[in-house]
Amino acid sequence: MGILSKIKKWLPKRKPPEYKNNIPKEKETIRKIFGIYCHSHHGTEGDKLCPKCNGLLATVFTKMNRCQYGITKPICERCEHPCFGETATKDFREIMSSSNRKMFLRHPIMTVRHKLASIGFDYMKMQQQKRADDKAKAKSKKAESKKKK
Numbered sequence: 001m002g003i004l005s006k007i008k009k010w011l012p013k014r015k016p017p018e019y020k021n022n023i024p025k026e027k028e029t030i031r032k033i034f035g036i037y038c039h040s041h042h043g044t045e046g047d048k049l050c051p052k053c054n055g056l057l058a059t060v061f062t063k064m065n066r067c068q069y070g071i072t073k074p075i076c077e078r079c080e081h082p083c084f085g086e087t088a089t090k091d092f093r094e095i096m097s098s099s100n101r102k103m104f105l106r107h108p109i110m111t112v113r114h115k116l117a118s119i120g121f122d123y124m125k126m127q128q129q130k131r132a133d134d135k136a137k138a139k140s141k142k143a144e145s146k147k148k149k
């Protein structure tokens with residue numbers, strides 16, 4: 001056995017890139033926000049939600065499991081292709097944004113994490129846009145220099 005292969009054996013193997021599955025956390029956040037909203041708007045208590053909110057939550061969770069983006073999905077309230085259907089999406093976004101303050105008071109860390117996920121998504125979009133712009137610029141530059149020749 002050569003010395004190189006011996007060294008290689010002792011080196012840690014490179015791990016494949018890991019995608020974090022944030023869906024369970026997002027679900028937990030959504031469930032909490034739904035609870036806060038439903039308790040204060042529909043007079044429910046404890047772990048219970050009214051039938052309407054329960055139905056909406058079930059729809060949201062089912063759709064999340066089937067999300068076309070898989071585990072790399074953006075958080076649902078920022079998604080550009082919401083799959084809940086028009087009415088459900090509107091209701092969902094309303095609930096998610098209406099309980100921001102109360103949610104923060106009760107679950108500050110969770111709220112901040114959720115907010116960061118939202119900001120992260122904006123940042124990713126911005127980077128994507130920038131890359132697309134750069135590409136377009138490079139292309140038009142190339143076309144121009146061709147014309148000059």
Ligand SMILES: [Zn+2]
Nearest residue numbers: 038042050053
């Ligand atoms: Zn409700």
